[in-house]
Amino acid sequence: MRIKLGKKVWCTVVSLLVLLAVWEAAVLVGSFPEVLFPSPISVWNAFWQLWTDGLSGSSSRVVLGVHILVSLKRFAAGYASSVVTAVAAGLLLGWFSRVFSYVNPIVQLIRPVAPVAWMPFIVLWFGIGDAPAVAIIFLAGFFPVLLSTVAAVEHMEPVYRKVARNFGLSQAQTLYKVVFPAAFPQIMNSLRLALGTAWIFLVSGEMVGAQSGLGFLIMDAKNCLRSDALLATMITIGVIGLLLDWGIRRLEKFVL
């Protein structure tokens, strides 16, 4: 176990170092204009500037840490509300499968529409600011979790249902004492996948009307023609996504 972990860390370090080396080499060999292809060191400098000072020349001089916190807050709100409603609805729809056969066509109709396509409506209904990001994240997480919860309930061992019925458990008891725990491993798995997807959509959610957050920072850096800051923000988003995934994996291992 220890050795495995050590090996994982080793692989990660090596692959990142190689990436940096190739990147730096490409910059040195190609001698591209700095704006088109910033070097690792200038990205690092931009990162440091963002972290301590905020983006120079921007309308809002907020430091990176604050942007991250704002984004994480929106993300938490969107993801938590999405997951709670999707799991609850999934349990009910999976259990009352006759209702689901009526709801399913509607779900299948809405699901292929990219969450971002809802943006105009979201802005009209909820205004700008926090709402678009929260709503987009909600939409991105909702359908995958809903559908896999329904599937998990439908594929539950038939004998569990029989046992619950035989021992005289009420519908409510059956749902939270039998159906939910039986479906839990699969639900947890879908929560992890949805976490990744939802984080991807954060940026699109914050590109419209938000005055803070990582998505806003992307737009801001673009408007200021600061490709180094742009890349620094992109890397920040990637790293946080990685950490979120790592965290939920730990959680998954812990609870299962």
Next chain:
Amino acid sequence: MYICVEDVSVNYQQGGSTFEALKDVSLSIERGEFICLLGPSGCGKSTLLNLLAGFEKPARGRVFIGERQVTAPSPKYLTIFQNYGLFPWRSVLHNVELGLEAKKMNRKERRQRALKYLEMVGLVQAKDKKPCQLSGGMQQRVAIARALAAEPEILFMDEPFGALDAITRMKLQDDILRICKDEGKTIVFVTHDIEEAVFLADRIVVMEANPGSVQGIVKVEMPHERDRTSDDFIVIRDKVFAMMHLKKEKTVEYYI
């Protein structure tokens, strides 16, 4: 009569055609009796058991248990399923408490009752383990304790010891017999093992296939603590064997 089956037929739909799994079955069982259903594979033993337990509906005829017609499962008549039906996410103790949770018993009483029955099946020391950490025989004991803890009047068992090795099997046969006589339960027990039936039953219901029906009933007039090698035992075993064999010869004649 306690359990009364009156001219019951059960049909299954199989790709457009109807298959008669049970045809005109009548059977009466006294309170406190140990009944074994014995017969070749596919003769409808499980179907009859599910019918008595309320999981299956008859196409014709009626089933009564103590004056009341059986229409749905009830915690008064518990089934022990072939693959035990334990909940893998619960500890042994919490599995045994399941039926008591439906009865709105308080926590302390529940714990006491569960421990009492775990003691009876000799598994108190395993109370905090998960079912997957137990052997097949131990899991079967947990399932028995779980059913007994809910204090049902009748236990239905579908080949409960079918998957166990010979020694564990004999041990459990002794246990179930002792417990059920002590607790005054009525038992309906499915098996396809003649010796098992002769060892356990007060009466053996011998069934035949195509269509599933009762071929005959053998009364086992021997006191309990039966000796599997005694003359009486062998006489009854041969009688049951002859009854099952008879049918076989008849079918052979048909083929010729």
